[in-house]
Each structure stands twice: as C-alpha cells, then as structure tokens.
Amino acid sequence: MPHVLPLTMMPEGKEGKVVSINAGQGLKRRLVEMGFCEGSLVTVHRSERGALVVVVNGIKYALGKGLATKIMVSDC
C-alpha cells in the first residue's frame, strides 16, 4: 500500500511519484514548469541538510526544505 508523504520525508535513494503540490499559484506553476507535475517520478539523491538534491526527468535540482515539504509524493 503506497503512502502519501512530503518529499522531505522520502528516504535518500528512493523514488516517488508526485501526487500534489500544495503551493501558491506562482510557485506551483514554477515547479510544474521545471518538471514536477502530478505523476512525475522524483528520485531523492540527498536529504539531510537545509536542502534536498532530487532528480526529475533526468535533471538534477537543489531544492529548499520549505519548498520540498509542499511537494506530496507517494512511495512506490
């Protein structure tokens, strides 16, 4: 049974599917444009300090914790 959890809670090295983005309009659009759509697969490379390193569509991003908590993913 897959769980839905914020991206910050995903363990390193795990892949999840974006379920929703709980952000304001501008920010949500920005994230979608960078590839964080509903259904996109996100791999967490690093999640231990202020920011996360994640990979979406083969592109690597550094992502602030605040932003990452707004991205809900399901572990699969």
Add this chain to the structure above:
Amino acid sequence: MEKKKITIALAGNPNVGKTTLFNAITGARQHVGNWPGVTVEKKTGKRTYKDTEIEVVDLPGTYSLTAYSLDEVVARDYVVEEIPDVVVQIVDATNLERNLYLTTQLMELGSKVVIALNMWDLAESRGDKIDTRKMEDFLEIPVVKTVANRAEGIDALLEEVVREVDKGEHHEHEVSYGDDIEKKIIELEGIVGKDSALSGKYPVRWLSVKLLDGDENILEKIEGSSVATQVNSVLSTIKKDDYEAAMAEKRYETINTVLPQICVKCVNEVTFSDMIDRAVTNKYLGIPIFLAMMWAAFEVTFTVATPLMEFVDMFFGWLAGVVAQSITNPVLGSLLGDGIIAGVGSVMIFLPNILLLFLMISLLEDSGYMARAAFVMDKLMYKIGLNGGSFIPLLMGFGCNVPAIMATRTIEDEKERLVTILVNPFISCGARLPVYLMLAGAFFGRNAGTVIFGIYILGIIVAILSAKLIRGTVVKGKPSPFIMELPPYRLPTLKASAIHMWEKGSIYLKKAGTIILAGVVFVWLLSAIPAPGVDAAFASEEILGTEDSLIGVLGHIIEPLVAPLGFDWKVAVALVFGFIAKEIVIGSMGVLYGTGEDEDALAEILTAGAMTPLTALGLMVFTLLYVPCIACVGVVKKETGSWKWTLFMMVYGTALAWIAAFLIYRIGTAIGWGL
C-alpha cells in the same frame, strides 16, 4: 545586389549551450557560465550568411515565458513586442521534455520557431535515439542538429532560418487545453478581440491563455484597456490556482504524448556527476570541501602571481627610468613619472593577481561546481534571511562587485535581491587587495597572509551580519523558496576559462586605463598646484604632494574627520580618491609621499613613522568597509532603481568603516598594541 536583413532571437532553457551557439554564429566572445541564468544582459551580434545579413539577439535563458522572473519578462517582451523574424530555440537533446515546454509557449506566441537540437551527440552516446524527422512532423517546426561547442551544424541552422523567413505563410500550432479550459479561452478571446489596441499588438488566443494562466504582466495590460471589467468578470468565475497548474500540466501532456514517438530513451544509470555530488553535497564533507576549494583557489592565485608581479614591477621601473632620462621638461616629467607611471603602475602590478583569481572563479563556474556551492550554503543563507540563490552573487564579489551585483538578477524575490545587492560591497573585491598587500606587507611581515585572510573573513562576517540586520528591520520577510538546477559537471577547458578570465580581467585593465588614469592625473594636478599664498612654481619639486600644494589644503580640511582614527591628512586624501577606485588609495599615497610607483620605498616611508601597524590595520579595515567605488555605486543605483537605497548603502558602509577603524585605534592604543 542589396543584402536582405533579418533578425533572429536565440531562446532556450538555461545550460543548453545557448551562449556557446551565439558565439559560434556571431564569433563574439562572451561569458559562458554553468549555472542557470547567467545571461542577463541583452546581447546582439551580426552574421552574414550567403546574401542575408542576420542580426542575432541572445535572450536570457528561461524555463518558460510566464513572466515569473526578470529574465523571463525580458525574453518574452522581446519576442512579443519586437517580433524577430525567427526565434531559434536551442533544445538540449538530453532533456527533451523540459525543453519542449518552452517550445509550446513559443508556438502559442505565434512565433516562427526553428529548433536547434543541441548536444544530440551526448544524447546518442548515452544511447538515446531521437527521430528528428518525426519531431518536425509532430511539432510542425524545422529541427536542425547542432553541436555548439564544436560549431557543428551552424550553416545548416542558418540555411533553415533563412528558408523559414522566405516561406511567408505560417502555421499556428496550438496546445489543446481540454473542453473546460478551451470554453473559457474562447469566451475571453471574444472579449479581448474587441479591443483593437490589444488585438493589434498581441495574438488574441495567447492573451486569453495567459489571462487564465494568471500572468500578472498581462493582467496589468488588460487593466488599462477598454475591456478590463468584462475580463475581470470572467476571471472571477474561475478558481485561478486550479487553472494555472492544470494548463501547465496540459502542456506537458501534449509533450508527453509525442515524446515516446520521437525519442527512445535509455534507462538513466548512476553517472559520474552523481558520484562527485555524493561527496560535495555530503552533510559533513560539503562545507570542508567548499572551504578547501576556496583556499586552493586563493593559494594558487598568490603562488603563481608573485613572480609575475615582479615582472610587472620591473617593467614599470624600467619605464620610469626611460622617462626620467629622456624627458627634460620638469613639469611633463613629473606628470609622467610622479603622476601617471606611479599611479597606474602601482595598480597594474596587481593585474596578475586579479587575472588569476578570475581564472580560478571561471574554472569553478564552468565546471558546474558553483551551483553545488550554492546548495551547500543554503542552510547558512537561510539563517540570515536569504537562500542559496544569493550565494553565487556574493561569491563573485571576490572578483569584482560590479558583475556580482548584476548577477543578482537571477534572484526572483525582490527583497532578497535588494539585500544581496546592499551587502555585496562588503565582500572584498580584487581592487581592494592592492591596499591590503601593500599595508600588510609593510607592517606585518611574515604574518601578512594571515592578516589579509582575516580582512577577507571580516568582510564576509560584516556582510552576513548586515544581511541579517537589514532582513530583520528595514527589509523584512521570510526567505523565498529555493530551487536551482545542478547542471552536470563539465570539464572546463582552459581556453574557455581563459576567455572568461579575460572578459572580467579586461574590465580591470580598462579601468586602469581610464578611471584610474584620470584619477591619478587629477591627484597629481592637485598636488602640483601651489596652495593659495604659497610662492612656488607649478609642479615644482618643493611643493609636490606637500602641505604647500592644493591637495594639502584639501587634506587639512577633511583631516579632522579621520583624525580620531589615527589617520593623517595624506591618508584622508587617499581615501577620498579611493572613491574613484579603491586601488587609487595606494596610487595616491605613492604620489603624496613622493615615492612614485616604488612600493618598497612607500613601505619604507610608512614604516619609518608615517603610520603604525595599528593605523595600517585601521586603514585596511576602513578600505574594506567604506563607500564602494564609483562604478559600484553606479551599478547599485541602476539595479535597485532607487537613490534612497544607494545612499543607504553608502552611508551605512562608511559609518561602519568609521566605527570599526575607531574601535581598532582606540582599543589598540588603550592596550598598547601596535603603536
């Protein structure tokens, strides 16, 4: 036959090789950074292809055209309002999905688009198969394969561009947003179409789509039009948040339906970049690695620069000798020897240092490491009310604050950008280094390196504390969300990095040839004109740079201001002229103490009683913190658009400098250190 003239615009995501392609087409040299959004200036170039003269405009790298950041507004306004004949979109073949998102937006704008499929060799080498024929069919856009860094495919691209212009007729390809959204689009089209001023200037469908997209820039345009109330009443019936994201997702959906048919992708494996990132983004290793990199950069700079500096020193010594021998007119001889050669020479001697430091920064930028440094520093930046995005502009300040302040344009949050601009001058630029090297070398001997390092650290601490202070009082707010692309590592080529070094370094050279030259001639003039009531000839030996010259009068007027810091009138004058450029502090001291460009002689005079280690330290700290040079003040005004903030920065810095130097002098005197 008269040549045909066309204009093309280069658009594309950050890090797709846009600037490299621009250079390959026009032959122009410019900076190629490795982090998102380095191209913020509008750059143009010319190229003649067969019988067509092509004007090429390099647009800022953007992920979309939604006017989210300054870069996007610049890019979009150009495409919408200037209407280039063709927009060439550079598409990274290794990242089709995200790149094609921008393509859909360009198509919606009604632009004629030609795709340059860049880095396709990389995509193929990792096993992707891209069918460009099918890509052209689905997108109804010409696609040309290019490898920008080897200048491959440029002619084919230009051929296609010229053919596209000649084609005349233009097919509009639209994204279909699904029934619900389409209904609203049609409704809005009907309303917006009634305003002839709007519909004459912009595509009506695009305006309607952007309105539903919640595009503030377009909303503003509508506000001032005849249809404002009608548009607003339609928009008030929808739930904006839902629409925006839904529309972005529809665009991706459009892409994702065609993507599997044009590109067969291999499974991503762990890459070399990932392995490096494991180390440099590690919780415990990240910051030590960053500090080690910085230390190495400075160490290489100073070690390699020392013999080169001696060479420059020899050259100016030789030049001064030639001038002294061959020019008999005493006034001209003094102008050249005491003024120009002394002033410019004392600045030029640090050119190797500054060039090497720029080379190190360029290597780090071009390799892709800088974006990782931003990630490592995000936590610290968060604590002072900024985010990792502000880090790179601050780091660039070590080279020169002017390009560093311009680099803040990539910061989306206006308040964060303002704070990053205001504290940037505290990051000690290359121009202040000559002052430290001279003073620390003269007064601290073997500990000079440590003292200089301490000054740099002090600058960083002041910048951090000031940011926290400003963020907590006059520019309140929470740090904005941080997201930054970490581009794959690339092995920087010495040639490319040398070009970037030269671009930054030549600014310094130009400054030495213009502002600094003018500055030192001005200083010499003031020191050569006799003071009122003094009976001496212009530029005569006995008044040059003494209290009997005009500069002496000026110095004595401002001396009381800096006397509490232990500075005499000559230092006061040098600091005033340091506003022209901070290097001039040393150059004008050379003139005032009559030692010319001979640094050793100046050091001798200073240590022989003109200054103490305590006042020297105070002067270094004062030079670090007080009002930045005129070029920097100019760029702060330009970037903040506000005299209020520019004045704030000038007064704040100078007040801090005064207090710091005062404390150093008073406390040092009280405990009897360094007198």
